[in-house]
Amino acid sequence: MLSKQHFIRAGDCVWEIPRTFRDDMRVPARLYADEDLLDAALTDNSLTQLVNTATLPGIIGHAIAMPDIHQGYGFPIGGVVATRLPSGVISPGGVGYDINCGVRLLVSAASVEAVSPYLKDLASSIYTNCPSGVGSHGHLHLSTAELDRVLHEGSGWMLETGRASREDLDRTEEFGRIPGADAAFISDRARERGRSQLGTLGAGNHFIEVDKVAEVYDPAVAARLGIYPGNLALQIHCGSRGLGHQVCEDYVSRFQKTVQDYGITLPDRELVCAPFDSKEGQQYFHAMACAANFAFANRQLLTHMIRKSFDQVLAGKITGYQLQQVYDIAHNMAKIEEHQINSHAVRVCVHRKGSTRAFGPGSPVLPSDLCDLGQPVLIPGSMGTASFVLMGTEEAMRQSFGSTCHGAGRVMSRAKAKKIIRGTELREQLNARGILVCAGSMSGLAEEAPQAYKDVSRVVEVVHKLGIATKLARLEPVAVIKG
Amino acid sequence: MNFEEIEHTADRAFRVRGRDLADLLLNAADGMHALERIHSPGERFALYDLEIEGIDAESLLVNWLNEILFIEQQHQLVCEKFQILELNGFHVRARVETRKCNDYQSGIKAVTFHNLKVRKTAAGLEAEVVVDV
Numbered sequence: 218m219l220s221k222q223h224f225i226r227a228g229d230c231v232w233e234i235p236r237t238f239r240d241d242m243r244v245p246a247r248l249y250a251d252e253d254l255l256d257a258a259l260t261d262n263s264l265t266q267l268v269n270t271a272t273l274p275g276i277i278g279h280a281i282a283m284p285d286i287h288q289g290y291g292f293p294i295g296g297v298v299a300t301r302l303p304s305g306v307i308s309p310g311g312v313g314y315d316i317n318c319g320v321r322l323l324v325s326a327a328s329v330e331a332v333s334p335y336l337k338d339l340a341s342s343i344y345t346n347c348p349s350g351v352g353s354h355g356h357l358h359l360s361t362a363e364l365d366r367v368l369h370e371g372s373g374w375m376l377e378t379g380r381a382s383r384e385d386l387d388r389t390e391e392f393g394r395i396p397g398a399d400a401a402f403i404s405d406r407a408r409e410r411g412r413s414q415l416g417t418l419g420a421g422n423h424f425i426e427v428d429k430v431a432e433v434y435d436p437a438v439a440a441r442l443g444i445y446p447g448n449l450a451l452q453i454h455c456g457s458r459g460l461g462h463q464v465c466e467d468y469v470s471r472f473q474k475t476v477q478d479y480g481i482t483l484p485d486r487e488l489v490c491a492p493f494d495s496k497e498g499q500q501y502f503h504a505m506a507c508a509a510n511f512a513f514a515n516r517q518l519l520t521h522m523i524r525k526s527f528d529q530v531l532a533g534k535i536t537g538y539q540l541q542q543v544y545d546i547a548h549n550m551a552k553i554e555e556h557q558i559n560s561h562a563v564r565v566c567v568h569r570k571g572s573t574r575a576f577g578p579g580s581p582v583l584p585s586d587l588c589d590l591g592q593p594v595l596i597p598g599s600m601g602t603a604s605f606v607l608m609g610t611e612e613a614m615r616q617s618f619g620s621t622c623h624g625a626g627r628v629m630s631r632a633k634a635k636k637i638i639r640g641t642e643l644r645e646q647l648n649a650r651g652i653l654v655c656a657g658s659m660s661g662l663a664e665e666a667p668q669a670y671k672d673v674s675r676v677v678e679v680v681h682k683l684g685i686a687t688k689l690a691r692l693e694p695v696a697v698i699k700g
Numbered sequence: 701m702n703f704e705e706i707e708h709t710a711d712r713a714f715r716v717r718g719r720d721l722a723d724l725l726l727n728a729a730d731g732m733h734a735l736e737r738i739h740s741p742g743e744r745f746a747l748y749d750l751e752i753e754g755i756d757a758e759s760l761l762v763n764w765l766n767e768i769l770f771i772e773q774q775h776q777l778v779c780e781k782f783q784i785l786e787l788n789g790f791h792v793r794a795r796v797e798t799r800k801c802n803d804y805q806s807g808i809k810a811v812t813f814h815n816l817k818v819r820k821t822a823a824g825l826e827a828e829v830v831v832d833v
Contacts, residue, residue, distance in 0.1 A: 261709045288709040290814030290830045314810045314832045420807055421833050462809045466766055473759050486813035630707045
C-alpha cells in the first residue's frame with residue numbers, strides 16, 4: 218500500500234513516485250494534486266493502479282494522474298499513459314468500457330431568467346426525448362448499412378441526415394470522426410447492443426444538465442465561444458453505450474491470451490494490451506475508433522433531440538433560445554498523436570482514461586476559429602455543484618501529453634453513498650436550492666450525490682495553477698436529467 | 701450468504717464463494733443480481749441455453765457473468781434458476797429460466813478482470829469481482 222512517504226515533491230502540486238519504487242515500473246509515476254487531494258487519493262487503490270500502468274511496455278515520460286484521480290479497474294480514473302509507437306502497447310482497459318465517454322457543451326443567447334418559467338416543461342420534454350437507463354433504446358432504428366456508416370463516419374452521418382450542422386462538427390474533437398474506424402472488427406454482439414441505443418443517455422454518472430453561466434474569467438475569449446454571464450448553457454455527458462462496452466469486453470477477453478502470446482507480464486489482468494503495430498493491436502484500434510464514432514454520433518443525436526425539446530417548449534415564447542455548440546470532448550480514449558519529447562517529435566498512443574485532451578493555441582488539429590485560443594476543455598462537476606469551462610494550453614503539451622483533468626472524481630463508494638443518502642431526500646434538497654431533478658432511479662440518484670465526489674473547484678484550481686488548462690467560465694446547475 | 705458487496709470507489713464489487721467452480725458460477729450470478737436495480741420481474745419467458753468458455757477459471761467467470769448481463773439487457777429479462785448441465789475444464793453448458801422485466805435497470809455495464817483471482821480456500825473457492833457501472 219502506498220503512503221505519502223513514497224512520494225517525492227517534484228514541484229508545486231506535483232508528486233512523483235520514482236521508478237525504483239517497484240521493480241516492474243518502466244517509468245516514474247506522477248500525480249498532479251494539492252496536499253489534500255493527495256490525501257484523498259491515498260484512501261483507495263488508485264495510486265497503486267497508477268503505478269501498475271507504469272509497467273506497460275513502451276510507456277514513455279511518466280504514468281500521469283490528474284487531481285480527480287480515483288480507483289477504477291486496471292487503470293485509475295484520471296490517468297494518462299503515452300506509449301511510443303509503433304511497438305508500444307495499446308490497452309483496451311486504458312480506454313475503459315465506455316469508449317469516448319465525453320462531454321458536450323451547448324450555449325444559448327437566452328438568459329436563464331427568461332427560460333426559467335418554462336424550465337420544468339423543458340426538463341420534462343428532454344427527459345422524454347432522450348431515453349435513459351442502462352438498457353434503454355432510442356427512437357432511431359438503424360439498418361446494418363446505416364449502423365456501419367455511423368461507425369465509420371460518426372457525427373458526419375448525422376450531418377448528412379440533417380441532425381447536425383457543420384458548426385457542430387467543427388466544434389467537436391476530431392470533427393466528430395476518429396480516423397481508422399473499420400467495422401469489420403466489431404462483433405455481431407456489439408452491433409446488436411448498439412443498433413437500438415443511438416440517441417440514449419445511459420445510466421451511472423451520465424446526465425444532461427441545464428446550467429447558468431455563473432462567472433466568466435476571460436470575457437473576451439468567452440465571448441468568442443458564445444459564453445456570456447447569466448445565459449443558459451447545457452451539458453451532455455454520455456458515451457458509446459452498449460456498443461462501446463461490448464467492444465471493450467470483446468478485446469479485454471481476447472487479449473487475455475494475446476499477452477501470453479507476446480510474453481507480456483502485467484500486475485493486473487484488466488491492463489491487458491497488445492503492441493500497437495501487431496495484428497491484435499490494430500484490430501482493437503479499428504474497433505475502438507468505431508465505438509468512438511458511435512459516441513460522437515450519440516451525443517450529436519441527443520443534441521438534435523434536445524434542440525427539438527427547446528423548439529417544442531420555447532418557440533413563440535422567448536427569442537434567441539437556440540443552442541450553439543461550444544465544444545464536444547472525449548475523456549475515455551486512446552489517440553495517436555505527435556508530442557515533443559526531449560526536443561524530438563515522437564508519435565505516441567495517448568491513453569486518456571478519465572482525463573481530457575487540452576491542446577493549446579496553435580495546435581494544427583483545431584478548427585481555424587479556435588487555433589489562436591486553444592481547445593475548450595469541459596469539466597463537469599458532481600450533481601448539484603458547479604462545472605467549469607477551461608482552455609487548453611501549451612504547458613499541457615509540455616507536461617501532460619496535452620491532457621488535463623475530466624471532472625470532480627469520486628471519494629465515496631456507490632454502496633456507501635446509497636447507505637447514507639436517500640435519493641428522494643437528495644432530490645428535495647436540490648429542489649430547495651433551485652435545481653430541478655428528473656431521474657429514473659432514486660437509488661441511482663443517491664449514488665451520484667455531491668457528497669460522494671471531491672470538490673471540483675479544488676480539482677480545477679490545481680490544473681489552473683499548474684497551467685495544464687486555464688479557467689474560462691463557471692456554470693451552475695438549474696436542472697438535471699438522469700437515468 | 702455466499703456473496704457480499706465490498707467497497708469500491710467508482711464502480712461496484714462483490715466477494716463470492718463456492719464449494720467448487722460450478723457452485724462459484726451460480727453464486728456469482730446471484731451476487732451480481734444483488735447489485736442490480738431489478739424491479740418486480742413479470743411473467744415467465746423463454747429458457748436459454750448458455751455455452752461459455754474461458755482460458756482459465758477467471759476468464760470463465762467473467763465470460764459467464766457478461767453472458768448473463770447481455771441476455772438480460774438485450775432482451776429486458778431477468779435470469780433465474782440456473783442449472784449447470786456440464787462443466788468440463790473451463791467450458792460450461794447451462795440452462796436458465798428467464799422472466800420479462802419491462803423496467804429493467806441493471807446499472808451494470810460490464811464485468812471486469814480487475815485484480816480477479818479465483819482462490820482456493822478451506823471451504824472451496826473464492827473470488828472478488830469488480831463490475832463497471
